[in-house]
Amino acid sequence: MNTEISKTIHFQPGERNVFLHLLTACNLSCRHCYINKEQHGSMQLTRDQIESWLRLFADETKKTNVILLGGEPTMHPDLPEAISIAKKLGYQVTVDSNGFLFHDLLHRTTPDKLDFLSFSLDGPDPEINDAIRGEGVYEVCTTNIRRAIEAGFHVSVIYTVSRKNISHLHRMGALLESLGVKKFFIQVLGLRGKSAESNSEETSQVSREEWLATVPGVAADIAARGIHVTWPKVFLNEDETFQCAGNVAENYFVFPNGRVYQCPLCEDYPIHSFEIKNGQLQKMGELREDAFFKLNIAEGCVMNKLLQPDTIEYTDEGTPLCRISCCLLKQEIGG
Ligand code: SF4
Ligand code: SF4
Numbered sequence: 001m002n003t004e005i006s007k008t009i010h011f012q013p014g015e016r017n018v019f020l021h022l023l024t025a026c027n028l029s030c031r032h033c034y035i036n037k038e039q040h041g042s043m044q045l046t047r048d049q050i051e052s053w054l055r056l057f058a059d060e061t062k063k064t065n066v067i068l069l070g071g072e073p074t075m076h077p078d079l080p081e082a083i084s085i086a087k088k089l090g091y092q093v094t095v096d097s098n099g100f101l102f103h104d105l106l107h108r109t110t111p112d113k114l115d116f117l118s119f120s121l122d123g124p125d126p127e128i129n130d131a132i133r134g135e136g137v138y139e140v141c142t143t144n145i146r147r148a149i150e151a152g153f154h155v156s157v158i159y160t161v162s163r164k165n166i167s168h169l170h171r172m173g174a175l176l177e178s179l180g181v182k183k184f185f186i187q188v189l190g191l192r193g194k195s196a197e198s199n200s201e202e203t204s205q206v207s208r209e210e211w212l213a214t215v216p217g218v219a220a221d222i223a224a225r226g227i228h229v230t231w232p233k234v235f236l237n238e239d240e241t242f243q244c245a246g247n248v249a250e251n252y253f254v255f256p257n258g259r260v261y262q263c264p265l266c267e268d269y270p271i272h273s274f275e276i277k278n279g280q281l282q283k284m285g286e287l288r289e290d291a292f293f294k295l296n297i298a299e300g301c302v303m304n305k306l307l308q309p310d311t312i313e314y315t316d317e318g319t320p321l322c323r324i325s326c327c328l329l330k331q332e333i334g335g
Helices: 047-057 079-088 102-108 126-133 137-150 166-179 208-223 302-307
Strands: 007-009 016-021 064-069 092-097 116-120 155-161 183-188 228-232 250-254 259-261 274-277 280-283 330-333
Touching (some): 016 047, 047 064, 064 079, 079 092, 079 102, 102 137, 137 166, 166 208, 183 208, 208 330
Parallel strands (some): 016 250, 064 092, 116 155, 155 183
Antiparallel strands (some): 007 330, 228 330, 250 259, 259 274, 274 280
């Protein structure tokens, strides 16, 4: 067991994250997919829209990360150009891919433009991963992770924890080490999109006991292999302060239909803060997600209480056993 202590990554004033969904189409059909085409549309941004929307959020005075995602962003033929434009505008650029790397991405961009290439893998072997992400996906994804590392890209892996795969999380350390991956993100399953509609093992969150008994310890063990590990805080200790990122941080989740959310938990509802219309960022009317950010409740995150009330445990007197942190608050260790 690694004895290194993990730390909370507090929200940094002035740091901004722009999650730009270039399209909602995808070649896969993951059991827990969070894309909701009714709410986010099925369009694909044009090359001109990508440039104009990247300019809308660019700010030379602030460190801004842009995460290019989808759907599957490598299905967009202009992704390499989008990476170049984002880099020229001063963004730190990440692409989140399911691993298929369409349109020959590794030969059409370079590691000096793309700061991180992130791959989603939900199991340490085909049996676990492919039950969630589809047959043959493990093989393609791990092959392309190796190719990307050989080509000099900084590669990270994202593992979304569900009841199906939590007991296999500890086996990821050996796999990541053998692949040469140095950055690992553990993600909590969001009850959005498909996960909100079904309750199979692949689409069900784990309990507080299971999460706390597994995730921090496994993260420490993986970090002992020289891998930097990040995971959501989820449960706040008594001495920790609750903060809603919607009030104290700048995060923009931008969808191809123009909707811009500040909170990912709100993405299944038409309560987005802004909309991009005619190339301009416009504030929406009264019923916006930020009305919820201001509410101060004993359970911590208001949207979690509204959308995922079963995740909160109470004493017999009706007091929450523990507050739920903002879903954007992370812990990190190692690296
Ligand atoms: S979770 Fe990502 S990779 Fe899987 S189907 Fe949805 S968009 Fe595609
Ligand atoms: S997840 Fe909760 S705390 Fe975080 S931005 Fe959304 S409403 Fe605020």
